[in-house]
Amino acid sequence: MGRNSIKRGMKRARRADTGDAADFLKKNRQYWEDPNTISLLDKNLRRLEEAFVLSHLRPEQVLADIGCGDAVSTVRYAKRVRSCTAIEQSGYLRSRAVRRILRSRLKNTRCENGTVLDLSGYGASFDVVVTQRVLINLPDWSHQREAIRQIHATLRPGGTYLMIENTYEGHELLNRTRRAVGLKDIPIHWHNVFFHHDRLMAYLRRLFTVERHHTFDVYYLLTRVFGNLFVPFEGFGRHASKDPLFDVIDKAAANLFEKAGQEMKLGGAYAFGPIQGFVLRKRPA
DSSP states (O other): OOHHHHHHHHHHHHHHHHSOHHHHHHHHHHHHHOTTOOSOSOHHHHHHHHHHHHTTOOTTOEEEEETOTTSTTHHHHHTTSSEEEEEEOOHHHHHHHHHHHHHHTOSSEEEEEOBTTBOGGGOSOEEEEEEESOGGGSSSHHHHHHHHHHHHHHEEEEEEEEEEEEBHHHHHHHHHHHHHTTOOOOOOOTTOOOBOHHHHHHHHHHHEEEEEEEEOHHHHIIIIIIGGGTSOEESSGGGOEEOHHHHHHHHHHHHHIIIIITTOOSSTTSOSSSEEEEEEEEOOO
């Protein structure tokens, strides 16, 4: 990655670190209370995220899905484990999650009000914790680090943290390739603070054994570079616009990734594309 790209990323990180964290958190909470807010428009990418999580769940496990949103993924995870606690701070999303769980008729799942910044009431009670693009909604590295510490404390000895979050380096590698073929950069939305990969990994290794780094490189290349050369997909959430043909390309790319692309890495030590997964095993005390 170029030196100037790294400098731009570090400047962005410093701006987040020195900003008004309380104001950011308040604005972010308001954002997720808006019924028009869309978490992830790309359903095929969500499917790939879910497949990653599901591959690490077992029938005897006690699971926490932190920042569960409307529980669209939670109900799928709950079917694979002994019990599931869904935790969501947004009242609007939590009400939708409760309704979805009731409709699913799952007896092993409950939804509770809570935040990743305060999980002290749970103790070391979970075998597995999942977050999907949750910690990137925190205002800075200090808050993100505290969230990781909170998650670590909720895990039983040897427990697993399935972390799906975004890194700046993966995002920049994707945009650098887009620029090379004449496409515009994909911006980082105002309410997201991406991780810097090396800093994140250094901290994670203090608390966990990193068992796997799972990326979606081929999927991102086929959809956000190759596909966008022919059909547009621009904007974010409800403001996004895309050619209907993009959905066809997107689904085909997801299927190809599942069948042949999971072990193909394009970014070296980094991911190619912002979203990636980590399998983290809690270290013995």
